[in-house]
Amino acid sequence: MSFLRPARSIRLKIGLVFSATFFLGFAGAALYVFEQVRQVLIQQDNRTLTDRASRFAERTSVYPLVIPLPDRGEVVSLEYTTGQVSKKLYRSPSFPAPALALTADSVMQQDTFRLARVVRATDDGYGKLTVIVGRSSQPLTRQLGQIGWLLVLTLLMSMTLSGLGAWWLSGWLLRPLRAIIDSARSVNQAEHVTPIPTPTTGDEFQELAHTINDMLARIRQAVDTQHNFFAAASHELRTPLSILRTEIEVAQRETINERERHFLTSQLTELRRLSRLVDDLLAMSQLRAGTLQLRPECIELDDLTLHLTERYHRAIKERNLYLAIQLDESSSSFTVLADQDKLTNVLLNLLDNAVKYARPQTQLDLRILSQNGIIIWSLANLTSVPIPDPERLIHEFYQADVRHDGYGLGLWISHQIVRLMDSSLTLSATQDTFRAEIRFTSQ
Template sequence: MTVRARMTLLYGGLFTVITLGVLGAVLWIQERIVDGRVQDVPFGVPLSGIPCDQRAAEQSCRKVPFEGPLSFPEEASKRVVEPERFQESLVGSQRLVILVAIAVIVVLAFAVSWWLTGRLLRPLHRITGTARRLSLTTLHERIALDGPQDELKQLADTFDAMLDRLERAVDSQRRFVANASHELRTPLAVQRTAIEVGLADPSPERLAVVRAEMLRNTRRSERLIDGLLVLAQGERGLDGRALVDLEAVVGQVVGDHLPLAERGGVAVAAATRPVTVAGDEVLLTRMVANLVENAIRHNRPGGDVRVELSEEGLVVRNTGPVVPPGKVDELFEPFRRLAGDRTGPGGGAGLGLSIVAAIVHAHDGTVRATADPAGGLSVAVALP
């Protein structure tokens, strides 16, 4: 049974029960009133209309002569002089009228309920129709329901908001696949070109250059595949949690990246205090490593990187190029670099901050980046 039919039966049935109850009470009250009124009415006929042989002894025809049955026949006389029959006839006619009224009311109640429920459920049919038409090629459609801010309007707005998120997710997935395909295809194309050109003149010097180029592109492919695996693991969530000494993790990561900072002429300073979180130590180490490595690589000669760990969370600041505030949130998307998609001059694939965001979200934390007007970026991570 459809919702419309159930609502029609419910509202029509309730209306019918209420109507029957009210009309039944009215009929009972009318019967009581008629009983009282009939007892007070003096029933009778003029004495001249009663035959002499039917009169009482004191009602002599000499006093009031009999005028015959012209105005009051015998049957009418009998009906009029019996109040009980008059009362039953009156109540019966009232009962008939009320029963007819009940039948009409019941039919109208169900008909109006069917029509009203159809109008009320029309937006729901619109939502259902939009949902049935949805596919990957029609995610741009919206219900855009007008009218008062009732439950159906809220449902339609929620459905539209869900479609917005779904469309963004699908676009992001398509962009991710395209970028990943490009990043994976580029090293292979470079390796193929190096092999074809190098083997055309296989001199020892040329072979050495080809070997170095192939090793560099192989390492790039390995880093990309490793980053994609970590990103997938972070987005999937944690299989288990254990207590992790975040201070020790930060100290180890900063020490491992000191040679990279020295080669770039960047000073690294760390201010930490004991902090323990529940999570995956490998992923948390990768998160801190990405933040520190990004802060060193995207810096300027003579710049500095500051790592601060407290109960409020982990903050990594650097002095690098100026980042437009409108581009900050985009840096957390996969394959997104400050110089543009897949075109950055660095050796990375643009997965650093997206991996950080995935790991933080897997640990039920929050990550926020803020651009320094003088240049550089400040990334704050809060973990429960």
């Protein structure tokens, strides 16, 4: 799913950048609007409160003493000053502490009240009347809080909608790139170099597709040239190598001295190595080109294994190794469907690797088991050095230990052949044990 893609995807980055930019811009604008609205409401409330104090002062009389009743929720303080003498005429019971900071015609916050002060001369002209009218600031605070929450909710909803819109828009803009990625991935999985579809958007994506297709065309030409060379060289080399091998084997049967026999034996060993390399290169070119032919038939895996271990008995003995074979006694048959020649090459390759890389004077464990309709052929050996990444052994031209003979093709070819036979080859390793396991479907 798109939402589960890694955080480094371009689409998610575009959405995050767009949302963050929108959030910062809208948040700044919202703060500015809120501050302007707050000032307007406070100024309006100050004018209303000052007007109320002025009217209250106009309706108040000292001689005779007339004090109007305050409205509900209002608090009032009246003070008459003449010369140096001040006299409190009236103060509401809930009036807050004296507001010393209040000057004439000013408004301030005192505790939970907003107070407005008005000073006017009395009618007789001998004194001054100071009127302070206040009321609770909670209505104004509540109104400002509602406006603030409304702006916050608007910001969150707008940011969410903008993020979703940016996500959809970036997905629409990056759709050609996603098609290019999917096509390139299918090319990689199929191991075939095929062109990717070219979008008709007329932008950088179309130019990218053209560039990638040009690169793929050159890669395909190089790969085809390589396969053709391997196939042609393998065919051309097999005949002279076979002739040389036959001539040396015939020469060994003639009457020759020990020095000549040792020389011919060494040459025959090298010819066999070259022949195996040529066969591997030919198999690799056929596998890459998809022209390797299989002739599946029912094979008794236990009989084939015992026959091959007999052929490897001498090599096992020369390395001072011991072979232990275990067959699943609960299974009456180990019949599998496979190409006998190709399967023989695979098993010989696994045996050869086990003998070549096993620690001297240790045991090889070969098992054939049957589990839930699956026949498991496994071979384990103790290694001299640990193998950190056994899965890389199924890659062509890779060797875990370059000190041994080989070209890194055997396990790759075995893996490809087993895969073509609808089976699986798994390589695993612990600290000192290497295991090769093939899983067949029981017939």
